[in-house]
Amino acid sequence: MIGIFDSGSGGLSVMRAIRERFPSSDIVYFGDIKNAPYGSKSHDELFAHTIDAIKFLKERGATRIVSACNSVSASLAISLFDALSIAPIDLIEMVGPTVSSFKDSDARVMLCATPATVRSKVYRHGFSMIGKNIHQVAIRDLAGAIERGAPDEEIERIVTEAFAETAHEDFDALILACTHYPLVADAFRRVLGNIEIIDPADAVAARVESRWWPQEIGEGKAQFFITQDSEPFRMRVGVMFPACVECVEVV
Ligand code: DGL
Secondary structure (H helix, E strand, O other): OEEEEEOOOHHHHHHHHHHHHOOOEOEEEEEOHHHOOHHHOOHHHHHHHHHHHHHHHHHOOOOEEEEOOHHHHHHOOHHHHHHOOOOHHHEEOOHHHHHHOOOOOOOOEEEEEOHHHHHHOHHHHHHHHOOOOOEEEEOOOHHHHHHOOOOHHHHHHHHHHHOOOOOHHHOOEEEEOOOOHHHHHHHHHHHHOOOEEEOOHHHHHHHHHHHHOOOOEOOOOEEEEEOOOOHHHHHHHHHHOHHHHHHEEEO
């Protein structure tokens, strides 16, 4: 069984992409809403939450893990694999598949993410390995606003303010490097106009399929665990996975 975790609803955008490619996979999802947003937390806090999330998923039967949270990618240290008995091949995170999907691209790339992701420089280092420089924009309050289901006007205002100082017409592509952001991709389109908006979920789902198919062929079951009840989360599950409205449990 595949375990997916995030601070809350963002990982649902990754799960949706995995389900599209790999409908028969069995998935257990962990959304740590009580501790959201992750993007404003310190490296030590994120490391601790990452361990808790992976332990939880393993206890619920997950044997392979998708870290559907960019903010914790820098926390996925070698020591963690050993301590939690996970082989690196059994964990897929966001940064590797995203960067590698740009290997043959000439696009001038801009990326937006949480402060934790930008501060960690995981994307900057990843892109420099394929000879690319990227422009990064940290957006402080967006993931939290999305998590609590803030109205469209508030979302659009946050996005507008975040890009106020950026000459976005100098770029061809914008990577939404926080898994919450694709949930409001339309707001980015309205604010930024013609730039190509990239949701890395598909690159991650492709990696899941290529690495874990056919071992993960199951019955298409899904379970969702959240650390604090949330109407917006339940609503998103209902919209994206209509058969699973009853599968959300607070732990
Ligand atoms: N969705 C997560 C990410 O990709 C975390 C966002 C947050 O909780 O701040 O970074």
